[in-house]
Amino acid sequence: MAEDTERLDETAEEEELPESEGQTEEPVEKEEKSEREPRHNPLGIILNVRMLRRVVQILFLLGINAYVFTAWFGAEYITAFWTTIRNYLPSIPILAPLEAPFAVISGSFDTMQRTFTSAFFPFFTIGAMIIILIFVGRAPCAWACPIGTIQDFATLPKREKVRPTAATEIEMRKGKLYIFVVVAGLAVWLGASRAVGGELVLETMLGAFANDAFNPLNPAYILFKVIPEQLWPTSLSTLWYFTQWGFALLQLAFVIFVFAVSIWVPRWFCRWICPAGWLYSVFSRDALIGIGRNPARCTPDVCNVCEMVCPMNIRIRKYPYKHMHSPDCIMCLECKSHCPNDAIVIRFS
Numbered sequence: 001m002a003e004d005t006e007r008l009d010e011t012a013e014e015e016e017l018p019e020s021e022g023q024t025e026e027p028v029e030k031e032e033k034s035e036r037e038p039r040h041n042p043l044g045i046i047l048n049v050r051m052l053r054r055v056v057q058i059l060f061l062l063g064i065n066a067y068v069f070t071a072w073f074g075a076e077y078i079t080a081f082w083t084t085i086r087n088y089l090p091s092i093p094i095l096a097p098l099e100a101p102f103a104v105i106s107g108s109f110d111t112m113q114r115t116f117t118s119a120f121f122p123f124f125t126i127g128a129m130i131i132i133l134i135f136v137g138r139a140p141c142a143w144a145c146p147i148g149t150i151q152d153f154a155t156l157p158k159r160e161k162v163r164p165t166a167a168t169e170i171e172m173r174k175g176k177l178y179i180f181v182v183v184a185g186l187a188v189w190l191g192a193s194r195a196v197g198g199e200l201v202l203e204t205m206l207g208a209f210a211n212d213a214f215n216p217l218n219p220a221y222i223l224f225k226v227i228p229e230q231l232w233p234t235s236l237s238t239l240w241y242f243t244q245w246g247f248a249l250l251q252l253a254f255v256i257f258v259f260a261v262s263i264w265v266p267r268w269f270c271r272w273i274c275p276a277g278w279l280y281s282v283f284s285r286d287a288l289i290g291i292g293r294n295p296a297r298c299t300p301d302v303c304n305v306c307e308m309v310c311p312m313n314i315r316i317r318k319y320p321y322k323h324m325h326s327p328d329c330i331m332c333l334e335c336k337s338h339c340p341n342d343a344i345v346i347r348f349s
């Protein structure tokens with residue numbers, strides 16, 4: 001670690017250069033690099049960061065809808081426990097609807113959307129969101145968001161992944177900004193109309209999009225709010241209940257589509273569609289925790305493993321060694337787990 005710091009100090013000036021220049025001058029001789037052996041973790045099979053993240057993701061997926069099982073089996077005292085603690089848990093920067101019948105934790109974006117449309121200002125939610133993002137960046141996207149989790153699991157089967165060019169990726173990423181502008185604009189407009197008592201025309205005009213404009217297309221809202229509230233068949237003879245689902249069936253098809261595409265395009269919904277992800281990226285660019293590369297170990301001319309495994313399709317090698325500061329990095333640490341030279345480091349600055 002001391003060696004890492006020393007090397008970075010030596011190259012600090014170089015890292016301030018524009019991307020291409022920062023990459024051309026190698027701070028360390030190649031011979032020295034080739035002699036370095038990757039560090040091995042003897043307990044790697046059990047105690048590795050990928051495994052840990054999967055476990056945390058599953059716990060959050062269950063925890064977010066914490067009392068669905070207890071409610072299902074009629075364990076009322078456990079259900080009562082969850083319903084009590086939900087009042088004390090803050091929203092976190094993920095996608096999780098406030099109104100889900102079994103929700104314990106909600107997403108900052110979802111809560112802000114609902115608060116604005118109710119003609120209030122979400123001071124506490126915004127404050128908590130900014131603090132979390134400044135400290136840990138978009139790590140909740142990688143470790144806690146249920147929609148990110150399901151996409152990650154959909155991506156696990158070894159299929160060839162689609163990886164658009166940098167230019168295409170930049171264009172596609174703009175999609176979530178456009179969606180955010182529309183959704184946030186409608187939320188503020190509706191909130192203002194409600195505050196002055198003139199919301200009826202707007203509500204009629206917006207129809208299903210009147211309350212929270214993103215919800216009809218929000219996979220978390222569809223999965224955890226819309227679907228549980230449908231009339232579920234209890235036997236073969238009640239299968240016809242599905243015909244009563246109407247618009248919910250279309251929404252379910254959309255969610256299935258999102259996860260199916262993730263098999264080939266990792267986290268495409270996060271990268272191109274999610275307006276919450278765009279909002280979170282604004283505050284996480286300069287997060288205290290982030291990813292860097294050890295220039296003594298990284299071999300960017302001959303290796304691109306980190307970029308190939310990055311679910312957010314970030315061109316990691318284009319960033320300075322010291323600290324990546326990418327608004328799209330979700331701190332999943334896939335690059336760190338896969339780097340054959342153990343060159344990816346976690347930075348605190």
Ligand code: SF4
Binds near residue numbers: 141271274
């Ligand atoms: S960007 Fe992805 S992980 Fe982050 S909140 Fe949106 S859906 Fe969840």
Ligand code: SF4
Binds near residue numbers: 329333
């Ligand atoms: S750069 Fe690394 S930590 Fe960040 S999103 Fe990509 S793989 Fe995950």
